[in-house]
Amino acid sequence: MVRVDFWKNPIALEEMTPEDKYFYLYLLTNSNTTQIGIYRMTKKQMAFDLGYSIETVQSLMERFTLHHKLIRYNPITRELAIKNWGKDNLQKGGKPVMDCIKTELKDVEDTSLISYVAEAITKEEIRSLYESFCKQDGEKEISDQADDDTYPETECEELDDSFVPGDTVLGQQPGIENNPEIEDQTQDVKEIVEFWDNNGFGLSNINAKLQLLSWLEDSSFLQPKAVILKAMAIACANNKRKLNYIVGILKNWENESLLTIEEIDSYHENPRPVPKNKHSTESFPAGRAIPDEVNLDLSAGEDW
Known part of the structure; x- marks a missing residue:
């Protein structure tokens, strides 16, 4: 209502x-x-x-x-x-x-x-x-x-005002056993979360993890897990361990219609040339051009 x-x-x-x-x-x-x-x-x-x-x-x-x-x-x-x-x-x-x-x-x-x-x-x-x-x-x-004493501990407190699920466990999301669609994604989720946790992106930043995981479903990539992991690896290599940096990489690849790892690798190995504006780079001499056949005597008319 x-x-x-x-x-x-x-x-x-x-x-x-x-x-x-x-x-x-x-x-x-x-x-x-x-x-x-x-x-x-x-x-x-x-x-x-x-x-x-x-x-x-x-x-x-x-x-x-x-x-x-x-x-x-x-x-x-x-x-x-x-x-x-x-x-x-x-x-x-x-x-x-x-x-x-x-x-x-x-x-x-x-x-x-x-x-x-x-x-x-x-x-x-x-x-x-x-x-x-x-x-x-x-x-x-x-x-x-x-x-089960080996059951992983969960986060018990809200970290900020944004979304923090109360019963989300690494690679073990709520209701997986009753949802085949989610069960198919369990391994993908686990690999991404483990990479995040093991490479210094922030163990407690659960909201950022969930936003990144949304790319598994809400992207046009044909290999979403592999592409997300590659973007995270690039972020690590550049020491930019932040969600917005990873998302920026993913959006750039989508904008370039790079939907598989092979296309991304090929693009970075052979980047597309940037067209140059000839009018902005080509220089022209000032004044009128002098024809080649003219013999110009610069000393004419001078008194010595």
Whole structure:
């Protein structure tokens, strides 16, 4: 539901561009929305519905995650959460509403998104229901760790205001065992994350890792894992271990239509020549040209 006071919201009035408003209204009203404000949606589907390119959708997602701070998105489970959904839409309780919320919360794989939406819910009864699912997940994780002492530890605190999944483990994302599409990507995810962690990009920078992993799905590369690893290797070689540097490399390759490792290697071995502007580099003598057949006596007319 979209409230009419959306148009009076200071963020919409002062900070959002017309494109931002269009995109946010789409997030609030598309056919995948749920009662709980958390739903699955791929960026490719967003691009198709809106008539945008994948790059435009990616840019808008980053803007709403990092600048407006109104959504969170898990690129592994493809789940999107809207921060103020509970404040705007969950004002009334009752058994039918609570049953619907409970059913939909059971389907959420990344439970950190449940906590994220719960923060803005004002009705105590509904917020408690959200929080109960977070507690259940925490108890399950502790039990799993007790059964297996080698189970990797997870990050327990939010590192910043951007998206940090509560139960993401190296190479082991939420709900993989129930999602064949994600299971196929498990090895790719593990290799990229291990390269990131082992080469000084920042062990605790989980949000940056997830943004980089989104290139596995949301790029035109035919060999996305290999291309991402190559870009990371170049960043290491240049001592530029930052996400924006890697993304810059990837965007340059996409702009040049270099979609495989072979094309990238060939391009760097034989870079395309840069055309020169003859008019800007060729020099001309000042004044009129003197014909070759003229014998010019520079001493004529001089008195010695």
